[in-house]
Amino acid sequence: MRILGWVENVALMPEGIVLEAKMDTGATTSSLNALNKETFERDGKDWIAFDIIDPDDESNKIRLEREITRHVRIIRHSGNHQRRPVVEMGLCMGDVYRKKEVSLIDRTALSYQLLVGRNHMAGAILLDSKDKYLQAPDCNLD
Template identity: 40%
Template sequence: MRLKMLTLCSALLMTCGAAMANQPNVYGLSEKALLPELDLEVPAKLDTGAVTASLSAQNIKLFKRDGEDWVRFELAVEGEQEGKELELPVVRISQIKRRAADIPEGESKDYTSRPVIEMAVCMGGVKENIEVNLTDRTSFSYPLLIGSTALQQFDAMVDPSLEYSAGNPECTS
């Protein structure tokens, strides 16, 4: 009997330990995000209602390089990197549904096309390569928006009562 109880208790402890190991990373509604390739830290809004991630950029121009699609743009973020011109390969072109308030009068186009690049993003101690579309976000509080596709990659759970709960981004390699 005692052996059965010990076995049962051990099994319960292992089950609880395994369940705790599979817990998602808890983030707040806003977090500090590091873009390691740019050596740039920006505030990010975590938005489960958005599908894709968006980075603030201006003067966005598509061009061809060696038969491939590339994009040239300037970072539209406050700080040292503001206005820095970058050229990166385009992963794809995203069709983003426009809000009714964003459609100019007389225009019927419900979607806008945006180039999508891939970049590393670090939040807390987690770094993921995510797809990010480029758009002018200078009228928003956050230059980086992280949508549900990237949040899944981060194994994220967003607690809207929290802000900057992951602390400073500290990703290695």
């Protein structure tokens, strides 16, 4: 088990893009800030292209593509329903690598582009709720 803080730098894999992430044991599934979402078909399967904010230059965006694994229906506090696409995404947290589901949502009004849920942490990561930035991403995928 690795001990991480409640905020960590986490790498999106395989791209290696490092984002500041909130580690959230209250969230079942991880979620990522995804802007300008466009769905398309590739080899008979549904895919999605989306932008994330470049962590090195917030005026730039980085385009990513992933296959859609499913859609999830979220009931908001207001009672409204929201349908979100879900993709599989590898995350490197410290030296822990996990490829699990991530829901795509516009999180620009929130403090962190990436929220890491229990699905990426379970059985591998413990959180220290008083600390931040305990381990930089360092995963060897070879």
